[in-house]
Amino acid sequence: MRILVVGAGAVGGYFGGRLAAAGQDVTFLVRPGRADRLKRDGLVISSARGDLTLSEPRTILAGVDTEPFDLVLLSCKAYSLDDAIDSFAPLVGESTVILPLLNGMRHIDVLTEKFGAARVLGGQCVIAATLNAEQHIVHLNEMHAVTFGELAGGTSERIAAIEAVLSSANFDATVSDNILLRMWEKWVFLATLAASTCLMRGSVGDILAAPDGKRVIENLLGECRAVAENKGFTMGPDFDARATQTLFTPSPLTASMLRDVENHSHTEADHILGDLISRGGDAQKGEHGLSLLRIAYSHLKTYEARQARTS
Structure with a gap:
């Protein structure tokens, strides 16, 4: 081959x-x-x-x-x-x-x-x-x-x-x-990790140490899962166990997207967060019409606008 x-x-x-x-x-x-x-x-x-x-x-x-x-x-x-x-x-x-x-x-x-x-x-x-x-x-x-x-x-x-x-x-x-489900599972996990660590500018452990850090991760995970479920992809118990172990156990873990931001590099914000939002439909409407996921995405797009202006 x-x-x-x-x-x-x-x-x-x-x-x-x-x-x-x-x-x-x-x-x-x-x-x-x-x-x-x-x-x-x-x-x-x-x-x-x-x-x-x-x-x-x-x-x-x-x-x-x-x-x-x-x-x-x-x-x-x-x-x-x-x-x-x-x-x-x-x-x-x-x-x-x-x-x-x-x-x-x-x-x-x-x-x-x-x-x-x-x-x-x-x-x-x-x-x-x-x-x-x-x-x-x-x-x-x-x-x-x-x-x-x-x-x-x-x-x-x-x-x-x-x-x-x-x-x-x-x-x-x-x-x-069922590779599409596996891909959606990774996307939901990665989007949660990227949105939370980039928005909060810290590791999973740093976020969990903050007063409402756990709630931030929980809400982002729920929003990302809602998009997947809206498209017919439901995460099962195995995903729940992996996500809980990784996202809610204090550790130095960050998303590579945060490292991109810290290195003043290009990010995949449009592809990981923006595309997820575009597929979400009504699943992305928060209590006031602006979800945490949208806020995290806007945070990264603000970073990109500043990079373009100052580079």
Whole structure:
């Protein structure tokens, strides 16, 4: 199976690197600067689950003429989706399958409109990773999992084939027969975490230490769940247990979106919070017509407006 990994950043580089190390046929679609760095230093992963250096990862640049790939692994930032599509679209053939690992749901709409629903799978990943000053991938914890499945549910021969490939590498690969629900669960959790930690400018532990901090998280979680339920996706007891353990236990956990704000970087506010609000309908009307989720989103859009004005 010929695999194209779009980008070689923290997420794509990690999972693509693990696949390449396992002997799979992996090519990274990268920009010229990243290609030069990989040629010079190799693809370097520092991880508690095993360090890895690929001395000569296979790379191509956008516009290079080559045969279509069997699987496209897409893990760009949501605000870079259009540029990413332009770069890999010529490499998509009749039998190519696209597996996106982005958060939220807007990318599914964009990809299915561009390539057709038959070529797009649902997917998500759980990993905390970043690039250090040397552009090496640093895995920040021990979680490294990919979950994927058919958008229509159930299973298929191509899902089984992809599972066999992904399962050969040193990360957890799981097939879901209801991947859309899994994606909505992650979206609800991530939106709650991002909205609360960005709005309050602190970790989960910091928020819970505040007089009404727990109520803030509870209300945001309820608002985000209401959107999902309004769209027919009901979170079950397993989600409740995970959310309770993570969101209501004091810890230094923050959303990566807060780190983006603190680093004066671009955020995925439109894709994680804004798109959720746009899908909410009546579920988003608070007591006075303005929910906490909308306030958190406005908070982030104010940050973006200030960045645009002062940069």
